[in-house]
Amino acid sequence: MTPEDGDAILRDYFAPWIQDLGLRVEEVGERHAVVRLPWSEALTRAGGGLCGQAMMAAADTATVVAVSSARGGFVPMTTVQQSTTFQRPVTGKDLLVHVRITKLGKTLAFSEITLTPDGATDPAAQASTVYAILG
Amino acid sequence: MTPEDGDAILRDYFAPWIQDLGLRVEEVGERHAVVRLPWSEALTRAGGGLCGQAMMAAADTATVVAVSSARGGFVPMTTVQQSTTFQRPVTGKDLLVHVRITKLGKTLAFSEITLTPDGATDPAAQASTVYAILG
Amino acid sequence: MTPEDGDAILRDYFAPWIQDLGLRVEEVGERHAVVRLPWSEALTRAGGGLCGQAMMAAADTATVVAVSSARGGFVPMTTVQQSTTFQRPVTGKDLLVHVRITKLGKTLAFSEITLTPDGATDPAAQASTVYAILG
Amino acid sequence: MTPEDGDAILRDYFAPWIQDLGLRVEEVGERHAVVRLPWSEALTRAGGGLCGQAMMAAADTATVVAVSSARGGFVPMTTVQQSTTFQRPVTGKDLLVHVRITKLGKTLAFSEITLTPDGATDPAAQASTVYAILG
Secondary structure, eight states: OOHHHHHHHHHHHSOHHHHTTOOEEEEEOSSEEEEEEOOOGGGBOTTSOBOHHHHHHHHHHHHHHHHHHHHTSOOOEEEEEEEEEEOSOOOSSOEEEEEEEEEEOSSEEEEEEEEEETTOSSOSEEEEEEEEEOO | OOHHHHHHHHHHHSOHHHHTTOOEEEEEOSSEEEEEEOOOGGGBOTTSOBOHHHHHHHHHHHHHHHHHHHHTSOOOEEEEEEEEEEOSOOOSSOEEEEEEEEEEOSSEEEEEEEEEETTOSSOSEEEEEEEEEOO | OOHHHHHHHHHHHSOHHHHTTOOEEEEEOSSEEEEEEOOOGGGBOTTSOBOHHHHHHHHHHHHHHHHHHHHTSOOOEEEEEEEEEEOSOOOSSOEEEEEEEEEEOSSEEEEEEEEEETTOSSOSEEEEEEEEEOO | OOHHHHHHHHHHHSOHHHHTTOOEEEEEOSSEEEEEEOOOGGGBOTTSOBOHHHHHHHHHHHHHHHHHHHHTSOOOEEEEEEEEEEOSOOOSSOEEEEEEEEEEOSSEEEEEEEEEETTOSSOSEEEEEEEEEOO
16 A cells, blocks of 8 residues: 555545545555644634644544555444543644554454654654454 | 533634534533534545544533533633543434533543434443643 | 352452452343442552552453343453543442443443442542453 | 662552562663563463453553653652553463653653563553642
8 A cells, every 4th residue: 555545545435524634644554654634723722722633533544544554455444442642732733643553453453643743752642543344 | 501601612612623513512511511413424434424533523522511511611621531432333313422520620520421323322432531621 | 140140250250369359249230230349458559549450450350240241141252442530539448330331242342330439429430341252 | 760669669659459460660761661560370360361450450550660760759649541452362471561651741641551471572452541640
């Protein structure tokens, strides 16, 4: 899979409301993916920071790209569980969403996701996801 | 607080992308809130089900309404942690988001959230949230 | 299944270190179970409160009893995910662990667990568990 | 702080039932700690694998060592939230518990924990913890 294949997955399988996030696949690999969430006023809550809901949505969505990449192409899958911690506010920066698959089983996949503002080293948020693979 | 006050919170403090969900406050109380997520094609992923990202966003957003109601009005707060399990697909139905505050401390609030399709008894998803209260 | 059957499951399938908790099944039903964690100095951390690790262990263990009860008897299963929030200290009281199965699928079971000191109404902790059913 | 200081924290602040785990601090640093959970039959469930409850307890306990190390010594703290995923069974091996502090705030600390059998590369479990720092 290439980043372009990842972008095609974002375009083909996700809700219009998720398309509105403008996510772009930067990198895909055997056990990881990097997705960019561009900074946007539309995602900004009172106070000027990126809303946490967009971070959770980006983490979930990026996992689908990473699991697809690990499987060599899109497979039907569904989120079983997501846990997210919110650690630092994000203002005026794209967010880079790094997904690392820690276990790719036949029916369950596990990922760790780090969300870091572009150019920063400390994460804004961390997430873990469990996916059921249906195909 | 009244449901109208809750709707005003949704309008005044959330990102435009969250406004797009069309959430409406149905009920507020001393330790709970009920928020409706109207069914919408814009929130529908491939396969025709409501996207899980909208469920997570609705749970998070509804918690702000519930904590505000418990405090008698909006106070600045920020999500610390959210855990969500996805249990059943939702198709063609509004989702009712019931938030129950289980602990309202001075600096931390804890909630349990059940997301149930309108008219159903079994939940589509369950969530827990931890919020830091800043004001 | 009876509470005695639940106690037999605790005795037959759990590690000696878990037996040391002294858990006792109080109630089992079609979609729930109640397990008692007796107060014990051995579970007390510096400061005199019940250690959180015992609460997590009790929530996990009680889920096995509840899923077994829902299935009419013990079936092999394994924890996939557990999320726990710690809300109030517990001192000098047994802890009642109420498990409610919210979804019993063929391969995955989902539960919500409330841990409340005996005689209290506010929870000390809340947990959610996802189990993979292997048999 | 040295590993010996970490061992002293384990001895001084934890419940006798946690002492029974036999945890030993291998490494402490400015933002991390490594703790060893020795293999023991007492922690073995039916089927011969290490019980998940011991993994959750080890992750929680090791976080206290890591936060203390990051603060230069023990400070009173309490777990707010822990999320754990269970990915692979462990049999006959010590478990190495690597804690990485991703945010050390004045009142909240966030950690990511990876639990890996000694000599293995793939994790048995992953966890995230949120702690409230009281001192």
